[in-house]
Amino acid sequence: MWAIEAEGLKKSYPKKIPLPFRKVEWVEAVKGVSFKVRKGELFGLLGPNGAGKTTTIKMLTTLLEPSGGTARVLGLDIRKDARKIRRRINLVAEGERTLYWRLSAYENLKYFARIYYVPKREEKERIESLLKLVGLWERRNDLVMNFSRGMKQRLAIAKALINDPEVLFLDEPTLGLDVQSAIFVREFVKRLVKEEGKTVLLTTHYMAEAEELCDRIAIIDHGRIIAMDTPGGLKRLVKDQETVEIRVRELKPQILEESPFSMAVIEDDASTRTVRLRAQVDEEDLPRLVEWLVKRGAKVLSVEKMEPTLEDVFIKLTGRGLRD
């Protein structure tokens, strides 16, 4: 049996239109998304801001009713069996407002243990082991408001494990974290899957994170899945061409819109006024690409062949960088 099966999931939001116009317009945030996640799999939804990742996760965790399509989690229908599903899954939502800042770490977990009907005799032990697992046992009596962003996220993960969920959903789990905390979270998630056998669905817009963590990745853009495979399989999509990185000065980014090449900005360094571009190109076309840039006023500083990353896959599929 699959842990998650999504079939043509859709969600439209009403668009706010200023008065006096009463007409309701709809934004199609998710436009028919289908995928399946195996038990014990670490599956990633990778896509830029606004791609529809959070909306998809909210539908799968029964927080948001789909406008169309169906999904099952642990074989249960997200519309009919929402209560049953909620007992057996959990979610680390985006942002840091999912905890009670005026309560201590311990009190937060105690509160959520009660919500999930954790048996009283197990409560103490479970809270203690979770706090130790995320390295917050020594700080258990401190108020959450005094925690760093990283500590809050670790506690949010402990909170999400309070009901020992079979499927854990993580929405951008390392967004806004310092480097150390992000590493902790990634290692922790890997262990949850490898050692505890949990199923994890996470969203991210960091391609390196998706590549490092995920068994399989669905790349999502404008509400649609545009590719789905293992990280290695996705990178094979760009293997018939060369991946090159080009450093340029005085590039007007808008010229890229007319570019006949698969090319996008991946970094814009204001301090040195240099821009890093990634492109997929047939080897014999490389001189033509450089000439194309030079003709449009760009100063080409260097051209280097690179190993392709998932970002190159995204550029090839969409013609844009992940951060655009």
Ligand SMILES: Nc1ncnc2c1ncn2[C@@H]1O[C@H](COP(=O)(O)OP(=O)(O)O)[C@@H](O)[C@H]1O
């Ligand atoms: N509550 C909402 N009302 C209206 N539009 C929304 C709402 N939530 C999200 N959207 C829109 O839906 C699209 C997808 O958003 P979201 O699922 O949050 O994407 P992601 O998590 O990938 O950044 C975006 O265009 C966003 O502006």
Ligand SMILES: [Mg+2]
């Ligand atoms: Mg989001």
